[in-house]
Each structure stands twice: as structure tokens, then as C-alpha cells.
Amino acid sequence: MDMLKKFAGSSLFLPVVALLVLLVFNTIFVDGFLSIQLTEDGRLYGRLVDILNRSCSLIILALGMTFVIATSGIDISVGAVVAISAAVVCTMIGGRGDGVAQMPMALAVLAAIGVGVLCGMWNGLLVAKFKIQAVVATLILMTAGRGVAQLMTEGQIITVYYKPFEYIAGFLPGMPLPTNIFIALAMVLLVAVLMKKTSIGLFVQSVGINATAARYAGINVTLVIFLVYAFSGLCAGVSGLIESSLIRAADANNAGLNMEMDAILAVALGGTLLSGGKFYIGGSVIGAITIQTLTTTMYALGVSADQLPVVKAIAVVIICLIQSKKAQEMFDAWKARRMSKQNGKKTSVDGKVAEQA
Amino acid sequence: MKKIIALLLAAAMMVVAAGCGGEQSASSGSGSGSGGKQITMGFSQIGAESEWRTANTESIKQAAKDAGINLQFSDAQQKQENQIKAIRSFIAQGVDIIAFVPIVETGWDTVLKEAKDAKIPVIVVDRDVKVSDDSLYVAKIGTDSVKEGNNVFKWIDEYMAKEKKTPRDGGSQYNVVVLEGTVGSSVAIRRQEGFKDAMAKSANAGKYNLLASQTGEFTRQKGQEVMESFLKSYGPKIDILFAHNDDMALGAIQAIEKAGLKPGKDITIISIDGVKGMFQAMIDGKANCTVECNPLQGPLLMETAKKILAGEKVEKLVYVDEGVFPADVAAKTLPERKY
Known part of the structure; x- marks a missing residue:
């Protein structure tokens, strides 16, 4: 009971509740939502695996975005960087029909991540060194980045037939879960350990709360801001690998399209304030999974295509309301009023009160 | 010898004069055209955003060559204002017929009216236009x-x-x-x-x-x-x-x-x-x-253009033939595919 109380007070509580509400809803309304089967070749198969598989790239993006937002910045270029990274890896491996790689895959993967980091460093340079507003600075790459990706792929969709490429977001032989879930897990763990064992988290947080004070306290603010954007670029690079491996192709027009908005939403759902300061890595991860669960729910319920955005918007509003402190206070006040009214009347509505409680 | 040089020079000048719109197709007609008056067509393409579009352009250029039509090709690079400029320059040059792939549906009324006033027939290719008066263009060629x-x-x-x-x-x-x-x-x-x-x-x-x-x-x-x-x-x-x-x-x-x-x-x-x-x-x-x-709309476009200029009546909507390719012909067809 004590543990439950402690959990109820923790920052993760509300995001987890929102996700649980969705999962419970799905369990009731979607047939076989929780069922997971083991296929003949030892892979797990089910909607839950799909959700995790598809939310990986968003989790990784949200990871980078959390730090950026914690320094009271924002990075809206990540979607375009995903497209660039996808273009790099696919053009390097090449689209040969006979399944031969033009260049070693390891090299292509490193190059894609490297390009992601470079993009992030460019953003960091503009924001940290030249003090350009984060939205404006990253807007540059957001609009130009997709063009760069187009240029690399020459406007075509490059399909990769080289078999090992699909392992990044697919199943390694004999593994029960797709590789990208392990990649995401490793990155989350790495960040968690860094937070626990070093004071990086504290630096980022103090820059977000008050950059001037942080500087007087001896923190190299410029370097911290530069690094968070570079890290966000790294995350986008990894994300691009996963996204392109999922479809085994680089689609410069559509890879990572609108993902920056989903990443920001994931961070917000996770309880991190967009004004910066305190941040919650765990919350962002849960937020990303929540967003993907929502999408999967819509498809599973068969919501028709033209109504999809509206239903999704309503669901997001409800999730945000569940997490809003103000809405909760209002709900509590309403409940208290109702209770006192009923107690005052002293009529035979005990059953109803019990039901309410 | 002098005559040949003069002819070459004239041809070169034509290329330079018309080339400002963008890429210029090789017009082979000017030297060989002996019988009848050669048709000049002004054509404004959207750009080259996909393999499909590239095939579309190639088809139109090739068909013009085959039909002995002098094609003034202009690439709009994804901008409507470039297309409008190109159409105006076609009108000023006094081409026989204008064809274009509209990048967007609206905003064509004024420039098409100018073409109509200059008595130059217009063919809309591949995409749709929304104009107040359907008589502003003579025919529409596209996919169904x-x-x-x-x-x-x-x-x-x-x-x-x-x-x-x-x-x-x-x-x-x-x-x-x-x-x-x-x-x-x-x-x-x-x-x-x-x-x-x-x-x-x-x-x-x-x-x-x-x-x-x-x-x-x-x-x-x-x-x-x-x-x-x-x-x-x-x-x-x-x-x-x-x-x-x-x-x-x-x-x-x-x-x-x-x-x-x-x-x-x-x-x-x-x-x-x-x-x-x-x-x-x-x-x-x-x-x-x-x-x-089917992006290979060139031959049909040239045929329709010739009919219009010969005074024949054409359908307002003309569709290209479109094939159905089941798996058993795929291996044979793939090498022939142009897009």
C-alpha cells in the first residue's frame, strides 16, 4: 500500500494512468488486443509487439527532445533529420535488385548517425553560439532538410534489397522481439544511468530554469545547450535508421513527416513543461508509447479515414485533461460538493454514493 | 556551303531565343520540313518531381519529334508563376497551339483568356483545371x-x-x-x-x-x-x-x-x-x-493537337490507354518500362 501511495505521488503516475486507460479501453473493445502468440520461428506476434515496434523511433526522438525542451528550447527539425538519415543509409547501401550492398552496412549506419549528429550540431551552433531563437533556428533545417534528403535520393524512393538491412527494425534470427526495441531500450537505459551517475541532468535542468544563474554557478551554458541539440540530432539519426529499415526504403517525402510534433507531444504528455526546467525521461517514453497506442487503437477500431484526425484529437484532449492539475482540482471540488449535498439530504442514495466511490 | 552555315546559325539562334524558358528540346523539324506548314507547340511542364513525371516529359518530347511538331518546351520548376510566364511568352511568339500540365487547379482564367483572345487553342494535360468558362481550353488529356x-x-x-x-x-x-x-x-x-x-x-x-x-x-x-x-x-x-x-x-x-x-x-x-x-x-x-x-501521354497529345489545328472536332475529355499488368507478364515487361 505504501508503495502504491508513493507511486501515486511520483511524476510517472499520471502518464501511466493515461496509458493504462487506453490499454483497458482496448482490452474491452478490441478483440484479442492482449493476445501474443509465438510463431514457429520463435517470434512474438501481436498488437502489443506492434505498438512497441512502431513506437521505438518516437521514443528515441522524444528522448532527445526531452533534453532540448528541458533547456527551454525546442527542436522542430527532427522529422527532416530522420528523412536525411534515412536517405544517407539507403543511398549508401544502394537499391540493387540482387541484394548486394554497395558499401558495408556498418559504414552506412555510422554515416547516417553521423549526419544526424552533424545536423544537431548545426542547430546547436545556431542556438547556443549565435543565440538565435530555437524555433527559428531549427525551422531552417526543418524546411531545408527534406530538400537535402530529396537531393540525395534524386527524388526517388530507394528500396534496399540487402537482407541484413531489415534486421535493424526487424527480427534477428532467433530473437523473440524486433531489434529496434532493444536499441530503444539501450538508449533509454544509457540516458537513465547518465542521469543517475553524473550531474548532466542537473546542468540541463538549471540551464532551463535560469540560464544566467546557471552561468554564475559555473556551468558552461553554451556547451550544455550545444550538446543537447547534438544529442537530439543523434537520436533523430538513429530514428531515421529505424524508420527506413521498417519499410526497407528511403522515402524522402514521407519519412519522419510530422514526427517532430509527435515527439513534442510525447514530451508534453510525459509531464515535462515546455517552459523548461524539470524534466521526466520516463514520462516521455510513456508518452511516446501512448501516442502509438492511440494510433493503433484507431486502426483496430476501424475508425473511417475521414474521421480519424477528429477522433484522435478528442482522445488527445482527454489524455491531456487527465493529466492536467487544474482539471483534477476541479473534478475533486465537484466530487466533494456532490458528496456533501448527498450527505446533507440523508436520503436513501447510499447505493449511488458507493457506486461513485 | 554558305547556305548550310546560314541554316545552322538560324537554328542556333532559334534555340537561344526560345531556350530562356528552360530546357530546350531538340527540334529536328526545321531543316527537313518540306511539305505543309510546320506546327509549333508551346508546352509547359510542371517540373521533374518523380520518375513518373520524367517519363511523362520524355514521352511528350519524343512524340513531338515523331509527329514533326516543333516543340517549345518550358520547365516551370514547380511554380505556377513560371507556367503563366511561359504561356504568355508562347502567346507573344505566336505558337500554333499551347499545351500545359497545370500545377494547381485554380488561377488560370486570366492567362487562358489571353490565349483565347489571341486565337491560340489550349490543351490541358494530365491534371485538372478549374476555370469559370470551359471554353477557355479545347481539350483535356489525362488518365481516368x-x-x-x-x-x-x-x-x-x-x-x-x-x-x-x-x-x-x-x-x-x-x-x-x-x-x-x-x-x-x-x-x-x-x-x-x-x-x-x-x-x-x-x-x-x-x-x-x-x-x-x-x-x-x-x-x-x-x-x-x-x-x-x-x-x-x-x-x-x-x-x-x-x-x-x-x-x-x-x-x-x-x-x-x-x-x-x-x-x-x-x-x-x-x-x-x-x-x-x-x-x-x-x-x-x-x-x-x-x-x-499511364504517363506516356505524348502521342495522344500530338494527335489531338493536329486534329484541332485541322479543324476537326475533338472530345473535351480524352483519356490515354492504360494497361493492366498481371504478374505473368512482369518479367517480360520490366525492361521495357520507362518509369
Whole structure:
């Protein structure tokens, strides 16, 4: 009971509740939502695996975005960087029909991540060194980045037939879960350990709360801001690998399209304030999974295509309301009023009160 | 000798004069044209955003050469103002006929009125325009999305009968799932309409059940994600997949494989467009058919232009022929494909 109380007070509580509400809803309304089967070749198969598989790239993006937002910045270029990274890896491996790689895959993967980091460093340079507003600075790459990706792929969709490429977001032989879930897990763990064992988290947080004070306290603010954007670029690079491996192709027009908005939403759902300061890595991860669960729910319920955005918007509003402190206070006040009214009347509505409680 | 040099110079000057609009096609006509007056056509292309568009451009250039028409080609680089400028310059040059691929539907009234006042007929190619007065253009040449949808159903019906396939769930109806294009796009609406119409009118309508239809936004990623969900919901039931474009089908194929089913065998797959990737998938036995959306509109354009200038009456809407390519011809057709 004590543990439950402690959990109820923790920052993760509300995001987890929102996700649980969705999962419970799905369990009731979607047939076989929780069922997971083991296929003949030892892979797990089910909607839950799909959700995790598809939310990986968003989790990784949200990871980078959390730090950026914690320094009271924002990075809206990540979607375009995903497209660039996808273009790099696919053009390097090449689209040969006979399944031969033009260049070693390891090299292509490193190059894609490297390009992601470079993009992030460019953003960091503009924001940290030249003090350009984060939205404006990253807007540059957001609009130009997709063009760069187009240029690399020459406007075509490059399909990769080289078999090992699909392992990044697919199943390694004999593994029960797709590789990208392990990649995401490793990155989350790495960040968690860094937070626990070093004071990086504290630096980022103090820059977000008050950059001037942080500087007087001896923190190299410029370097911290530069690094968070570079890290966000790294995350986008990894994300691009996963996204392109999922479809085994680089689609410069559509890879990572609108993902920056989903990443920001994931961070917000996770309880991190967009004004910066305190941040919650765990919350962002849960937020990303929540967003993907929502999408999967819509498809599973068969919501028709033209109504999809509206239903999704309503669901997001409800999730945000569940997490809003103000809405909760209002709900509590309403409940208290109702209770006192009923107690005052002293009529035979005990059953109803019990039901309410 | 002097004459030849003069001719060459004249030809070179023409190229320079007309070349400011962008790429210039090699016009072979000027020297050889002996009989009759040579036709000059001003043509404004959108740009080169895809393989499909490139094939479209090549077809028009080649057809002009074959028909002995002098083509003034202008590349608008994805901008309407460039197209309007090009059309104005065609009018100023006094070309015989103007053709263009409108980048957007609206905003053409003024410039088309100018062409009409100059008594130059206009042909709209490939895409639609919305103008207040339909007489501003003489003809529209393009692809027929409704018919593409029709063809999809016709092919499915024939194929199912020919292969004597039985519904996988053991019932009496084949279950169909559809991956739709972007919500609200005219192509998606018309392809779906054509498909449903053909199904409703068919004698075998009772044999098919439209199980689910969801948008995959014309992309591989979404096609894959939506198909994944279809498979979880109706896995053992799905007999047929119809995707509004090839890319979504290619994404869906990967999802079907992941589910441990055989695309092309367990689930019959048909889509529209006819891009190379789809032909490759058919050769690998993972897809069954693609209905072409034909970019090779050049020959029909030149033919129509000649008819108009000869004073013959032409239909307001002229559609290009579009093929249906089942898997058994894929290997033979792929090397000939131009896009």
C-alpha cells in the first residue's frame, strides 16, 4: 500500500494512468488486443509487439527532445533529420535488385548517425553560439532538410534489397522481439544511468530554469545547450535508421513527416513543461508509447479515414485533461460538493454514493 | 556551303531565343520540313518531381519529334508563376497551339483568356483545371482514375475465377481490404469510386465482401502499419488486398510476410500505378497485378493537337490507354518500362 501511495505521488503516475486507460479501453473493445502468440520461428506476434515496434523511433526522438525542451528550447527539425538519415543509409547501401550492398552496412549506419549528429550540431551552433531563437533556428533545417534528403535520393524512393538491412527494425534470427526495441531500450537505459551517475541532468535542468544563474554557478551554458541539440540530432539519426529499415526504403517525402510534433507531444504528455526546467525521461517514453497506442487503437477500431484526425484529437484532449492539475482540482471540488449535498439530504442514495466511490 | 552555315546559325539562334524558358528540346523539324506548314507547340511542364513525371516529359518530347511538331518546351520548376510566364511568352511568339500540365487547379482564367483572345487553342494535360468558362481550353488529356478502379475489380473477378481460389475462411465470399490514398485527394476518391461501382454492377457482386477500408496516405510506411492492423483484426479472413497505389502495396507486402503469410498467394494483391518496384515484387511472386496509370501521354497529345489545328472536332475529355499488368507478364515487361 505504501508503495502504491508513493507511486501515486511520483511524476510517472499520471502518464501511466493515461496509458493504462487506453490499454483497458482496448482490452474491452478490441478483440484479442492482449493476445501474443509465438510463431514457429520463435517470434512474438501481436498488437502489443506492434505498438512497441512502431513506437521505438518516437521514443528515441522524444528522448532527445526531452533534453532540448528541458533547456527551454525546442527542436522542430527532427522529422527532416530522420528523412536525411534515412536517405544517407539507403543511398549508401544502394537499391540493387540482387541484394548486394554497395558499401558495408556498418559504414552506412555510422554515416547516417553521423549526419544526424552533424545536423544537431548545426542547430546547436545556431542556438547556443549565435543565440538565435530555437524555433527559428531549427525551422531552417526543418524546411531545408527534406530538400537535402530529396537531393540525395534524386527524388526517388530507394528500396534496399540487402537482407541484413531489415534486421535493424526487424527480427534477428532467433530473437523473440524486433531489434529496434532493444536499441530503444539501450538508449533509454544509457540516458537513465547518465542521469543517475553524473550531474548532466542537473546542468540541463538549471540551464532551463535560469540560464544566467546557471552561468554564475559555473556551468558552461553554451556547451550544455550545444550538446543537447547534438544529442537530439543523434537520436533523430538513429530514428531515421529505424524508420527506413521498417519499410526497407528511403522515402524522402514521407519519412519522419510530422514526427517532430509527435515527439513534442510525447514530451508534453510525459509531464515535462515546455517552459523548461524539470524534466521526466520516463514520462516521455510513456508518452511516446501512448501516442502509438492511440494510433493503433484507431486502426483496430476501424475508425473511417475521414474521421480519424477528429477522433484522435478528442482522445488527445482527454489524455491531456487527465493529466492536467487544474482539471483534477476541479473534478475533486465537484466530487466533494456532490458528496456533501448527498450527505446533507440523508436520503436513501447510499447505493449511488458507493457506486461513485 | 554558305547556305548550310546560314541554316545552322538560324537554328542556333532559334534555340537561344526560345531556350530562356528552360530546357530546350531538340527540334529536328526545321531543316527537313518540306511539305505543309510546320506546327509549333508551346508546352509547359510542371517540373521533374518523380520518375513518373520524367517519363511523362520524355514521352511528350519524343512524340513531338515523331509527329514533326516543333516543340517549345518550358520547365516551370514547380511554380505556377513560371507556367503563366511561359504561356504568355508562347502567346507573344505566336505558337500554333499551347499545351500545359497545370500545377494547381485554380488561377488560370486570366492567362487562358489571353490565349483565347489571341486565337491560340489550349490543351490541358494530365491534371485538372478549374476555370469559370470551359471554353477557355479545347481539350483535356489525362488518365481516368475511375476506369483504373474499374479495371482493378474486373481483373480480380477474372483472376479469382481463373485460379479457382476459395475464400480462406471457408465461407462463400471473398473478403477484400482496401488501402486508400490520401483522404480527400481526387485520385483516391475516383479510384475507390470506380472500384466500388464495378463491384456493385458486377454479376458476381455477391461473392465479394468489402471487409475494411482505411487510408494509408499513399505512403509505404502507413500502408505497412495499416495492413499490420488489418492482419491482427481479420488475419485468417483476408483474401484480397487492393491498394490505391503501388507504394502502399509494397509496404503491405512486408507486413504480410511478417505475419507469416505468403503475399501474392494467401492474399491476392493488386494496386495501381505500375512503378518499377511493383514489377520487381511481381517477379518475386509477392504481388499479383498492377493497373497502369499511364504517363506516356505524348502521342495522344500530338494527335489531338493536329486534329484541332485541322479543324476537326475533338472530345473535351480524352483519356490515354492504360494497361493492366498481371504478374505473368512482369518479367517480360520490366525492361521495357520507362518509369
